[in-house]
Amino acid sequence: MTVKLTSDPAANNDWHMAYIGLGSNLDDPRAQLDEACRRLGQVADVEIVTVSSYYATPPLGVLDQPWFINAVAALRTRLAPEDLWDVLFRVEQEMGRVRKQRWGPRLVDLDLLLYNTEIIHTPRLLVPHPEMPYRGFVLVPLAEIAPHAYHPVLQKTAAQLLAELAPEAKVAVKHRGFV
Numbered sequence: 571m572t573v574k575l576t577s578d579p580a581a582n583n584d585w586h587m588a589y590i591g592l593g594s595n596l597d598d599p600r601a602q603l604d605e606a607c608r609r610l611g612q613v614a615d616v617e618i619v620t621v622s623s624y625y626a627t628p629p630l631g632v633l634d635q636p637w638f639i640n641a642v643a644a645l646r647t648r649l650a651p652e653d654l655w656d657v658l659f660r661v662e663q664e665m666g667r668v669r670k671q672r673w674g675p676r677l678v679d680l681d682l683l684l685y686n687t688e689i690i691h692t693p694r695l696l697v698p699h700p701e702m703p704y705r706g707f708v709l710v711p712l713a714e715i716a717p718h719a720y721h722p723v724l725q726k727t728a729a730q731l732l733a734e735l736a737p738e739a740k741v742a743v744k745h746r747g748f749v
């Protein structure tokens with residue numbers, strides 16, 4: 571966990587790397603992801619470094635729902651993990667996400683996947699995201715933009731986790747923008 575020791579502006583160059591998973595399967599999912607990225611990019615102390623391709627992925631959990639569009643964004647941030655999580659939650663809420671059904675359809679879902687190589691367990695936050703190693707819809711876009719991103723619990727890179735994933739969990743079709 572990062573602890574802010576001082577408000578001295580000279581200490582302000584402590585930027586952290588974070589990876590965010592984005593998903594949507596309602597109301598023009600690609601536009602939802604565009605909008606989520608736009609909003610994240612406007613947050614003070616958050617800079618979007620890279621956004622992966624958008625991938626069409628079959629739903630995991632409740633199967634009887636539309637395919638998702640998923641992506642991963644690499645961020646540079648001065649925010650502490652809990653503050654970044656608050657930002658993700660706020661963007662979800664402001665974009666009108668309503669949690670109706672567990673594992674059900676969603677307008678926009680923003681997950682904090684990795685924060686530096688820290689292991690964080692607080693009542694609200696588990697980082698690395700516990701489901702990340704089993705989800706092709708996370709690992710495919712993550713390995714695209716950051717194959718060397720490191721999972722500090724499993725001590726493996728994104729590329730290694732993806733290589734170990736069962737083929738049926740890897741289904742993620744790169745979205746070329748004309749479907």
Ligand code: ROI
Pocket residue numbers: 592593594627628629630631632637638640672673674675679707
């Ligand atoms: N399935 C896919 N393909 N993509 C998601 O982002 C996603 N998110 C979820 C559940 C409902 C578990 N399934 C998903 O939260």
